[in-house]
Amino acid sequence: MPTFQTVRGMRDLLGEEAQIFAYIFGKARNNAQVYGFKEVMTPLVEPLELLSAKSGEEIRQRMFIFKDLGDRQVALRPEFTASIARLATTQLKTEPKPLRLFSVGSVYRYDEPQKGRYREFYQGNFELMGSSKPEADAEIILLTNNLIRTLGLKDYAFKIGQVGVIRGILSQNGVDEKVQNAVLQRMDKKEYDAAFQLLNDEKSRIMLEGLLKIKCRNWQETIDQIKAHVVGYEKAEAAAKNLFEILELVSKSANLTINVEPAFARGLEYYTGLIFEVYIPELEIAIGGGGRYDRLIEAFGGDPTPAVGCAVGIDRIAIAMQTQNTILQAGEGKKVVVIPISEAIRVEALKIAQNLRVEGVTAEFEVMGRKMSKALEDADKRKFDYAVIVGEREFNEGNVVIKELAKREQTVIPIGKLIEKIKS
Numbered sequence: 001m002p003t004f005q006t007v008r009g010m011r012d013l014l015g016e017e018a019q020i021f022a023y024i025f026g027k028a029r030n031n032a033q034v035y036g037f038k039e040v041m042t043p044l045v046e047p048l049e050l051l052s053a054k055s056g057e058e059i060r061q062r063m064f065i066f067k068d069l070g071d072r073q074v075a076l077r078p079e080f081t082a083s084i085a086r087l088a089t090t091q092l093k094t095e096p097k098p099l100r101l102f103s104v105g106s107v108y109r110y111d112e113p114q115k116g117r118y119r120e121f122y123q124g125n126f127e128l129m130g131s132s133k134p135e136a137d138a139e140i141i142l143l144t145n146n147l148i149r150t151l152g153l154k155d156y157a158f159k160i161g162q163v164g165v166i167r168g169i170l171s172q173n174g175v176d177e178k179v180q181n182a183v184l185q186r187m188d189k190k191e192y193d194a195a196f197q198l199l200n201d202e203k204s205r206i207m208l209e210g211l212l213k214i215k216c217r218n219w220q221e222t223i224d225q226i227k228a229h230v231v232g233y234e235k236a237e238a239a240a241k242n243l244f245e246i247l248e249l250v251s252k253s254a255n256l257t258i259n260v261e262p263a264f265a266r267g268l269e270y271y272t273g274l275i276f277e278v279y280i281p282e283l284e285i286a287i288g289g290g291g292r293y294d295r296l297i298e299a300f301g302g303d304p305t306p307a308v309g310c311a312v313g314i315d316r317i318a319i320a321m322q323t324q325n326t327i328l329q330a331g332e333g334k335k336v337v338v339i340p341i342s343e344a345i346r347v348e349a350l351k352i353a354q355n356l357r358v359e360g361v362t363a364e365f366e367v368m369g370r371k372m373s374k375a376l377e378d379a380d381k382r383k384f385d386y387a388v389i390v391g392e393r394e395f396n397e398g399n400v401v402i403k404e405l406a407k408r409e410q411t412v413i414p415i416g417k418l419i420e421k422i423k424s
């Protein structure tokens, strides 16, 4: 028989790794809660049309696409935003704005597998819909910052841009939107020569090269330089002003490292304003990113609804936490194994295990029928805190034996005192 492997680029998550992922999911949920974001769960499979409409060539070419048995063209979601935008145009259309929506789960992209790049990966996704104000952009940056901070990551920085600067320049110079998209995609990959070759006019090229050359000590100076560089390009000027407002709000309400990069672009086509990514110094790949997309919901047939959102890459956060040796804050209580000494007492022992669980104690019941010494050896190896040994003689006297595995100490205690002892 051949042994089966996972599909290329997809992984099984086990043991400590699964634990870290669950920990990050938990922190992401908690973050959603404290920022007032409600969780929604959308299908993994969506109509191809929805997913390919506005995500951009880059993502379109990397989707898992197939026909279902009803001959429908469908795809595995490569991100959450399209699904959430669909919700905003249908079931949530008449909900009062703003909508604050959170999702967590797997997404699929046919990327070339390598460290931190998989074909199945997990994202925590936050979307704030209904506001065009810089306050909304600020909230998205702040909640991303809060999540990464509460996960215990250090020295991370926000790389920030505003696509309205580049688009403002290009559209005023008559470059059509398709070419703009292609230029931005090349710039996202830092293929600047290829990007500039797509432009026929010298003016646009000089303007973009100028943006690339801006290097300043801090974000305030960088934005001043951008403003000076784009004088006369009204939309680009407005975009730079908007970025300043957002960052002023953010920097006055939290402590975070902001690097504004004037020529920063992101692959997704639907961005219209702020864009950002988060990095830790030890890794070259982003652990999260997001931006403003004011026209997507309208493009999906909804009312004009400005929106801003972000997604953190859970797989990459897990790598970042391992790289920085981040300690998981203990969330787990004590772990107990319950072992009946003989078959005659197993019902009573199982009842004791059940009672422990009802009280919220993690309790494994010995189901292998092993001798006590073997079962204890196993519990020791798997770092259990206590073994509760149920013997007929002690049980008839209302007692059990509790063994503290690390200390190798054992005592006889009344069954009624068990929970108190374990939780102490």
Ligand code: AMP
Binding pocket: 079, 109, 111, 116, 117, 118, 119, 121, 122, 123, 277, 286, 287, 288, 289, 290, 311, 312, 313, 314, 315, 316
């Ligand atoms: P995006 O949806 O492209 O804005 O990506 C958001 C985040 O998802 C990125 O910052 C990464 O952390 C993560 N991410 C994107 N592509 C992959 C991938 N192929 N494997 C693992 N994580 C990814």
